[in-house]
Amino acid sequence: MTNRRGPNNRLRAMLSEADWTQEALARAVNTLGGEIGTVLRYDRTSVAHWLAGTQPRPPVPQLAAEALSRRLGRAVSPAAVGFAADVQEAPPLDSVTGFTALCRSDGDASRRRPLHQRPYRVAEAVVPALPPAAPPESPAPRAEGTAGLHDAVDFFAASIDTHGGRHARSALAAYLADDVTPLLGQRRSRRARRELFVLASRLAFLLARMYEDGQLHGIAQRYYGFAHQLAGEVGDRTAWSVVLRAMSGQAQRLGHLAPAIQLAEAAQEGARGAPPAHQAYVQAQLAVVWGLGGDARGALAALGRAERAADRATAAASPFDVYPAAALHFQTSAVLEALGDLPGALGALRRAAGERSADDLRGRALTQARFGQLLLRTGRLDEACAAWECFLHAQERLRSGEAERALREMRQALRPYRNRGRAAELLARTVQGR
Structure with a gap:
């Protein structure tokens, strides 16, 4: 932390407006840390320091602003909370410009960290306008120069299922920055442009899925946003609706039911x-x-x-x-x-x-993890442990934040049974595997 002169009266006023205690803000910031894959342990004394004028390090200013945004039901900036933001996001002139800038920043290791610390913003989980539908076209061969993009879509989609979202993520970010975005500004026929934009949308969608699976929900939200913009740009309502469906799932899993329904x-x-x-x-x-x-x-x-x-x-x-x-x-x-x-x-x-397909290791792991939870809720401990054994067999071969979250939930569910045979064995196995 770095010190600032004078008390932070803006933060104090925001806490009063939100009817929050210092402890409540600290808990909310810690919860938001989990949405960007960061374990935070702030308490009321931390907030007391902020009120006294101490400037927390990033990403706390962004997290505190988002926590108050959700509480108040309106967008709140770090500056409005009395904090300085490390990144200012200027609205792009168009979808291609914004997407290109995001991919280039994400592909640059020196500029990537602030992007990954961005919180999920409920105020931005809004329904975009339904794009005008493109005129129907008869099936045609793939446009020239797009074979590599089709192959990339197949490869990265399979990679998520087989290895988890944290595998090959930087490779896809670099591919978008170096190979895909330069194509978007080239002059092409209407048919070829539509195919290219839909492929770019699908790759952005896949990278969003990777980030979401890695518990980096803010940057995932940004890629989902550009995925639906690129599809809408060429009037492909099917591709557009697929992205919105995934955005609904993300909002739902984070507990934001109203935007998920919309x-x-x-x-x-x-x-x-x-x-x-x-x-x-x-x-x-x-x-x-x-x-x-x-x-x-x-x-x-x-x-x-x-x-x-x-x-x-x-x-x-x-x-x-x-x-x-x-x-x-x-x-x-x-x-x-x-x-x-x-x-x-x-x-x-x-x-x-x-x-589940044999190649869908991630899907099999998450299915068995959920199976174990439901079996335990119905009082069938031994069957739940059997399901979780199958889960662990798959989870140990994945690089998936969702699978790691399911592992933590399994451990929490089994703690009351830690002196029972199979439950004790599972808990011991996960401790040894850390």
């Missing part, structure tokens, strides 16, 4: 007329957030639409044109759990586990 509903609007696999992907997420919001009828109706769309889907070569049955079963389990049907949720998870 984004899922917008994704549904954008997916009208989309191929069945895309509609299933979108409807499944809509079912989850409606279920969490207490709309049982709407959730089950959306789930039914997802299942019927999945039945109509045909085989496809691109990972963006397929919605695996295992993924749909996993979402089905989340819907049924939200509606209080634990036996149904367990049955859906069993089906998800049975249908």
Whole structure:
């Protein structure tokens, strides 16, 4: 920390307006630290120092501002809290300019750290306007010069499933900065430009997924934003809706249900007329957030639409044109759990586990981890331990923040049973594996 002259009256006024104690702000900052993969342990004495004029090191100014933004329901800047921000984000002139600047900064190791410390901003989890639809085009061969981009989409999508989001992340950031963004400003035919922008959108989407899986939610949010802008730029509503569906999932997992519902509903609007696999992907997420919001009828109706769309889907070569049955079963389990049907949720998870591809190591790990949690909630400790053993077997081979979070949740769930045989063995195994 560095000292500043005089008390921080702006922060004091913000705490008063938010009706927060110093301890409450410290807890909120610590929670936000988890959203950027950083363990923080601030307490009320830390906030007392800030009120006295001490300047905390980054990323605390940004985290404190976001915590107060969420509490007050409006955007609050670090300066409004009496802190200096280390990074000022100027709004880009257009999507290509902004995306290029972000990729170049992210691809530069000396400029990357502040980007990765950016918190997820609820005020920015807004529904973008539905883009004008591009005129329909008949199927055509791939545009010249895009074969490498198609291969990159396939490679990085498979990498996330097989190795986790922390694997090859910097490689994708560098690829976007060095090989993809220079192509976006080139003059091309309308068809070729659309294909290029959609491919760039998909690669941005994949990098967002990598960052989200690595618990770096702020930078993930930025890449999701540019992914939907690039798709919207060329009027591809299907690609646009896929991104909004993922943004809804991120907001939901972070506990922001209202924007998660709004984004899922917008994704549904954008997916009208989309191929069945895309509609299933979108409807499944809509079912989850409606279920969490207490709309049982709407959730089950959306789930039914997802299942019927999945039945109509045909085989496809691109990972963006397929919605695996295992993924749909996993979402089905989340819907049924939200509606209080634990036996149904367990049955859906069993089906998800049975249908996971052998290459989808991350999906298998997270499915088994969730299976263990639900089994324990129904009092079936031995079965839960068996599921968690399968989870650990996969988790140990992954570089995934989501899998690490599931490991922490497993340990917490098993602590009351630490003197029971299989539970004790699992806890000991995870300690030794650290």
